[in-house]
Amino acid sequence: MTHDDHPADLSLEEYMAGGRSSYVKLPTIALPDGAEVIVGDAAWHRALELAEARSGERPLLVAVDVYPGGDVAAIVRRIGDALPGVDVIDLEDAAALPTAQLDALIGRNLTDDRVFGVMSHFTVDEFYDPELVAALRGRLAVRTTPTIVVGWGADAAVERGADALVLVDLARWEIQQRQRAGATNWRADNGGEDALRKYKRGFFVEWRAADRHKRTLFDRVDLLVDGNASLGSAGAVEGDAFRGALAAASAAPFRVVPFFDPGVWGGQWMKSTLDLDPSASNYAWCFDCVPEENSLLLEAGGRVVEIPALDLVLMHPRALLGEKTFARFGAEFPIRFDFLDTMGGGNLSLQVHPLTDYIHDTFGMSYTQDESYYLLDAADDAVVYLGVKTGVDPDEMVGALRAATDGEHPFDAERYVNVFPAKKHDHFAIPAGTVHCSGADSMVLEISATPFIFTFKLWDWGRVGLDGVPRPVHLDHGERNIQWERDTEWVERNLVGQxxxxxxxxxxxxxxxxxxxxxxxxxxxxxxxxxxxxxxxxxxxxxxxxxxxxxxxxxxxxxxxxxxxxxxxxxxxxxxxxxxxxxxxxxxxxxxxxxxxxxxxxxxxxxx
The missing domain is CATH 2.60.120.10 (Jelly Rolls)
Structure with a gap:
């Protein structure tokens, strides 16, 4: 959790030239004085101690609520090994809907599209069989031994009747890494499915229901366990310390934990400037401030507990966002900063983002992905593609884009799209509906609204993804959102050099x-x-x-x-x-x- 500070006698240029970076990749937030990070099986013993203090005459009951993406079966085994004599129940195996029934329930929200679904409003109880949940409650009512119920929605399943509540929390980025490695979605049989479809299921269904449920737990959690780490080394912190750290974070500057990812167009700037793994082929992305995806590291005594940064947004939206921003967006963080590195790489995909009316009507999102490119750095030949050229015939351009999908008729982007030179510290505005992409040899700080995945690719320069599968192109969506009046003169007046x-x-x-x-x-x-x-x-x-x-x-x-x-x-x-x-x-x-x-x-x- 430490980093090497640069010597005071070096300038930034000298420091960077030496291949060293002061960029902190693991920023932390201090837990309150006296707080302790409990490691490994000691956390389960602590949960038992907390429950024993409240259990009264009946055998104690602990609810371990696990964010979807956590390995419930492994957690059940670990608790059983750590606490012999305790009855450990896998809620999901005991009462979750069968996979086929679950798939049918959420199918309308998932749609057949590889990337896009429709925002859902499910609650976690809808994913369980009511009769099986009732049977479990009957079993708990006559329990004769200490009992721990483990699974997503455990708190609701025991009707808030637990003597202690444990939350095993998990960041979305960690969930994505597990899914790329073959993990399934919650109770799904989709281990071999491509990562985009898994992400879609999480984004449109699971995470919505999970965050809705998690908000009801924060004020009552007795112990928070880091679900991102391996079970043997995972840290945990008591609920009061967790709440205290986030209350303090809502009143002082902080950073989220950035994450970095390669891509087909990725470059070399971040790798060298930010001191990343030199053996990596490239880094395309860095989510440097996207609280819905990033983590926070809560630290005490040199040990950390990783939690989703979204927990802070959900717990303290007024203090963090401000009353007016909260009134406008609710408990969502509306601003996103991320890095797009094409230095020594390739062009981003030619793309367009949906208009607000379209994203709301088609996908159920309340606002759209307006964005901008701020050039942190740029080579002499760097360019930005922005807006259609004056006089372009829409039917001709869309026809050329459709012809390009066969892989044999490359789209002539410069015939139809404006190309502007880009230099360090330039800033290009890109309101939704504007055709755009960053060219090669640029280091872009993307400043945008936060709706994540709503990019309609129009042309991807004939590439396939790192998984060898052609990257999705959404011409039907794109065609309905391109604002053709944003031509050369309009872009020059409104989006460039402002x-x-x-x-x-x-x-x-x-x-x-x-x-x-x-x-x-x-x-x-x-x-x-x-x-x-x-x-x-x-x-x-x-x-x-x-x-x-x-x-x-x-x-x-x-x-x-x-x-x-x-x-x-x-x-x-x-x-x-x-x-x-x-x-x-x-x-x-x-x-x-x-x-x-x-x-x-x-x-x-x-x-x-």
Whole structure:
């Protein structure tokens, strides 16, 4: 959980040239003073102790609620070995619907599409047989030995009657890694299915129901167990410490744990600049701030418990997001920062995102994936494809795209789509409905809204995925969403070079760099030599240090400890923070610093 700090006598350029990086890949959040991370089987003994203190005359009962994706059978075995004499019941084996019945129940939400389904509103109890659950409850009513019920929805199955509640929590990124390795979805027979279909089942059905259920547990959890780690070494923390850590995190700057992934177009910038595995062929993606996918690491005594960052969003949405942003989006984190690395790689797919009306009507999503490309770095030949060329005939272009799907008639992108040169610190706005993609030899910080997978690929340059399977193209969806009036002149007027200086004073320049008026995110860039003052104005801020070696985030009132941020790191400042200052540290060697800050328009005063 540590990293090598760079020597103070090196500039950023010298430091990066030496192949070293101060980018922290495992940021942590401190547990409250006195908290303990319990490791391995000791966690199950602690759960038993907590239950014994409340069980009264009847044999104790513990509910172990497992987020879907956790290996319930393995957990049951582990508890049985650790606690001989305790009756351990696998709820899912005892009462879950048969796979065929479950598949039929959720089939309409999954659709036949490989990528896209329809958002569901299932609750976990719908995935269980009511008669079998009633039989289990009858068995528990006459129990004569200590009993532990394990499985997704265990708390609901025992009707909140447990003497202790344990949550085995799991981040979506870990679930995806397991599924890529052959794991199935919850109670599904789909181990050999491709990863996109597994993700679809999780995204549209399982995770929706699981998060809905999990929100009812947070205030009552007695023990939280890290379901991301192997059972023998998994950490656990008592409920009060878990809640205390997240309450503190909602009032101070923090970072989520980034994750990195290769891709067919992936590049080499992140590998070298952020000190990643040099043996990897490439890194295409980094989710540097996507709380619905990323994790948080809660730390005490050098040990950590990994939890989904979404837990913080679900537990403290008002403090984190701000009242106005919460009123607009609910307990969802609406801003996404991620990296797209094509340095030494290839073009992204030519794509378009759905309009709000389309994504709502077709997929049940409440808002769409408006986005933008901020160039962290770029080679001399870097370009961005953006908008259709003036005079393009829609039928001709769509016909050419359809012809390209046979693999024998490549789509001539530059005949139909504008190509703009891209250089470091350029910012391109991309409202939904605009044809776009980043070209090769770019390092993009993508600043966007958060609906994840709703990218309609139009042309993928004839490539297959890393799994050898052609990547999905969605021309029918794409054709219905392309805004053909966004031609060369419109794009030049609205989406390219939209930098407006708002404030200049000694040592500081503040600029508006986007996004387009159709997008709900406002982006401000601050260039400074020593410090820049900010205020959340009641809404969450997301920032990235796009220039300079390192800075610290401090509270003018001392409300939180100074928070260290390094080059290219994304950090979140909760709405509850209010005023804060980003300033050089005592060992900073850079002459100039730059941050980009994103927030939701219309929720504060800084967008005036």
């Amino acid at each position: 930098v407006e200086e708002l404030r200049r004073e000694p040592g500081l320049v503040e600029e508006r760099t986007g996004l387009h008026e159709l997008e709900f995110i406002e982006v401000r860039r601050h260039w400074f030599h020593d410090e820049a003052a900010h205020d959340t104005d009641g809404t969450v801020n997301v920032l990235n240090l796009v220039e300079g070696d390192e800075v610290e985030v401090v509270s003018p009132t001392g409300a939180f400890e100074p928070y260290l941020v390094h080059y290219a790191e994304t950090f979140i400042v909760p709405a509850a923070v209010g005023p804060y200052v980003v300033r050089r540290t005592a060992r900073s060697r850079s002459e100039r610093f730059g941050t980009v800050k994103a927030y939701v328009r219309g929720t504060g005063t800084t967008d005036n």
